[in-house]
Amino acid sequence: MEIAGTTAFITGGASGIGFGIAQRLLANGARLVLADIRQDHLDEAKQFFEERQQGRNVHTIRLDVSDREQMREAAKECEAVMGGPEILVNNAGIDPSGPFEQATYQDWDYGLAINLMGPINGIMEFAPGMRRRGKGGHIVNTASLAGLTPMPSQMAIYAVAKAGVITLTESMRDSMAKDNIGCTVLMPGPIKSRIHESGQNRPDRFRQGSGLRENEEQLAQRVVSDTWMEPTEVGDMIVDAIRHNKLYVATHGNWKEQVEARFKAMIDAMPEAKPFDFGASLSVPKKED
Numbered sequence: 001m002e003i004a005g006t007t008a009f010i011t012g013g014a015s016g017i018g019f020g021i022a023q024r025l026l027a028n029g030a031r032l033v034l035a036d037i038r039q040d041h042l043d044e045a046k047q048f049f050e051e052r053q054q055g056r057n058v059h060t061i062r063l064d065v066s067d068r069e070q071m072r073e074a075a076k077e078c079e080a081v082m083g084g085p086e087i088l089v090n091n092a093g094i095d096p097s098g099p100f101e102q103a104t105y106q107d108w109d110y111g112l113a114i115n116l117m118g119p120i121n122g123i124m125e126f127a128p129g130m131r132r133r134g135k136g137g138h139i140v141n142t143a144s145l146a147g148l149t150p151m152p153s154q155m156a157i158y159a160v161a162k163a164g165v166i167t168l169t170e171s172m173r174d175s176m177a178k179d180n181i182g183c184t185v186l187m188p189g190p191i192k193s194r195i196h197e198s199g200q201n202r203p204d205r206f207r208q209g210s211g212l213r214e215n216e217e218q219l220a221q222r223v224v225s226d227t228w229m230e231p232t233e234v235g236d237m238i239v240d241a242i243r244h245n246k247l248y249v250a251t252h253g254n255w256k257e258q259v260e261a262r263f264k265a266m267i268d269a270m271p272e273a274k275p276f277d278f279g280a281s282l283s284v285p286k287k288e289d
C-alpha cells in the first residue's frame, strides 16, 4: 500500500522502536498519532518533530494499552484529529523478565496485559473503524525473536506474550485481507531503546504483589550497547513491509540455528500423516498465497 497521505497510530510511539517507525513513516508522508503511557516520552517526541517543522503532522495521546476504555477513546480521537488511521502499529511493550520461581500472578497478569493483550486491544478497538472506512490499510504488531527462539525461564512471561503476538498476526491475516488490510509481525533482536526503564512504565494496578522488583531495578542499570540496531533502521524495514505486505520482519539473523533446531525437533516428534476427516463443522483455511 501507499504510505503517503495516511495516518499511522503507533503505541509506544514515543521511544525506541516505535519512535524509529514513527520517524520513517512520517518521512514517507504519513501523519502520526503517537500513543504512550509516558508523558515525558510524548513531550520529547513532540518536541523532536516540532524542531523539524513537522509538529502539525504529529498528535500525541497518553494511554495505557492495557486499558480498553482508553484505547477506545484514542481510536475516536485519532479519527477526529488526524483521520484514519490506515496504519496501526501495536508496538508498546515492557520487559517483565526475572526468576521464574519468583514471578507472581501479578507479574504474569502485567506481562500479558501489556505485551499480548495490548496488541489485541488495539486490534479490537481500531480494526472495526479501519474496516468501516473501507480504505484498506495495514496492521503491524511488534513481537520479538524471543517469541520464536527457545528462551530461558527468566524470559518466560515475555516469550509467552511474544509467541502469542506472532500467532495472533498469522491467524488474523485472512480476516483482515477481506478488507484489504495487510498484516506484519515485527520480530526484533537487540535494538537501541529505553526498554530497561520498564519498571517505571508498570501501571500502578500491577505494582503491589510483584515478585520481580529487584529484577526491574537491575534492568534499569543495563547499558544500551553501541552494537544494537538503530530504531530508524527497523523503521525502514517496516516501511518496506507495509508497502509490500510482508508478514514477517526479523531484524537479526543470529538465532537461525536455534529456530531451525526447534522446528526440526517438533517436526521429528510428529508421526507419519494419515488421512482423516476434519468434520463438516471445521473448515481448514484455504492457502491463499
Ligand SMILES: NC(=O)c1ccc[n+]([C@@H]2O[C@H](COP(=O)([O-])OP(=O)(O)OC[C@H]3O[C@@H](n4cnc5c(N)ncnc54)[C@H](O)[C@@H]3O)[C@@H](O)[C@H]2O)c1
Pocket (backbone or CB within 6 Å): 011, 012, 013, 014, 015, 016, 017, 018, 035, 036, 037, 038, 041, 063, 064, 065, 066, 091, 092, 093, 094, 095, 114, 142, 143, 144, 145, 187, 188, 189, 190, 191, 192, 193, 194, 195, 196, 197, 201
Ligand atoms: N529493544 C529491543 O531490543 C526489543 C527487542 C525485541 C522486541 N522489542 C519490543 O519492541 C517494542 C518496543 O520496545 P522498545 O525496545 O522500543 O522500548 P522503549 O521502552 O524504548 O519503548 C516502548 C514505549 O512504550 C511505552 N509503553 C510501555 N508500556 C506502555 C503501556 N502500557 N501503554 C502505552 N505505552 C507503553 C513506553 O513508555 C515507551 O515509550 C516492545 O514491544 C518490545 O517488547 C524490543
